[in-house]
Amino acid sequence: MEPLGLRRAVEAGRATALELGFHVDDVIVIHDSDRVVLRLVPCGVLARVAPSEHLAASEFEVEVARRLADVDAPVAELEPRVEPRVHVRDAFAVSLWTYYEPVGSQIAPADYADALRRHHAALRQIDLGAPHFTDRVAGALSEVAGREQSPALSDSDREFLINVLSGLSAAVSSGKAGDQLLHGEPHPGNLLNTKKGPLFVDLATCCRGPIEFDLAHAPDDVEEHYAGADLDLIHRCRALSWAMFSAWRWRRNDHMPDRDHWRVEGLNRVRAALDRCEPG
Missing domain, CATH: 3.30.200.20 (Phosphorylase Kinase; domain 1)
Structure with missing residues (x-):
């Protein structure tokens, strides 16, 4: 602020x-x-x-x-x-x-995956109206669709983000039968290491979608410990999540600290994630 x-x-x-x-x-x-x-x-x-x-x-x-x-x-x-x-x-x-006093040690990938698995199991037990992740993608897409919302974004990068957001949103959402409630953004900044074990915070991002959408926000080595996850779908979701992140950073009124750095880095992360996806 x-x-x-x-x-x-x-x-x-x-x-x-x-x-x-x-x-x-x-x-x-x-x-x-x-x-x-x-x-x-x-x-x-x-x-x-x-x-x-x-x-x-x-x-x-x-x-x-x-x-x-x-x-x-x-x-x-x-x-x-x-x-x-x-x-x-x-x-x-x-x-x-x-308030939880933080524990200094880093959360091991297996413990991270276990916390996310238990979180997903708990989310399946509650009845809650929540938006689909594609609604959040649509919000990000609206930020880069016109110059009024993101005037500093170049034409080439604008076209790139529009294509990634629209194309991957359609590809990832094609199998809605496996959708469930998700955290929405369970990245390391939203997982506290406490004396009670790993605890997720920032629950306002709760949405519906495939579990791979959540796994895409975790460190790369976490997915290896989450049985049954579709690795290529995780890569696609990771590219999509970085495209959403980038779209929000280019908003005229974005207030993220070190925004200029993350505007460039976000686009680089999108391209790196796309390189890991299977063709098509």
Whole structure:
């Protein structure tokens, strides 16, 4: 966020916690993008703060977490000392979560795959209306389809992303019979290593699609430990996910840190992923 927006978001998170009776001496910014994640000290609360235009997404995330808690999914829990809901303050949507002290060791590929497998099993146990991943692709496609939304994108790269997004979306979605609820973006940044084991966060990306769409967000060596996964479909999904990532980075109003680097790197990652796909 811009500095002023970040200060307001921090204050919205702090004020919400104080109003609910938590003791807050300090606020530590853990993540700062279009949404921010705050550690509130010493009460042991994690606040996720988003501009109010993302209220529906924040409410959806809380509902996903609430339902997954009932089926013992490996996900971060909502703050148990208050009602599981989203609070609106000063044009921000604030949700409160349990803070987990991180464990320093890296998550082994087999443990990563096991956590994702258990997460998928839990997602199959809940009944939840969620968008199909192709809806998210369509959103990314709209960002690069016209110059108004992405004026800095060159004509050649725009055509490239349009072709990849539309072509791979159709190819990956052709076998919808195997679709299920997914995390949506279970990349390493969304999997915490805690004393309770690996726990997934950022549940607002929950969508429907093949399990390979989730596996495409994990490190390459994780797929080897997930029995039954279609490796070529993972490669196609990985190219598609990087194309979506790239489309969002070229948005006029994107606020990802180091955006200029990731605009170039994202396109390079798309091309590298396409090189691993089988012809056709």
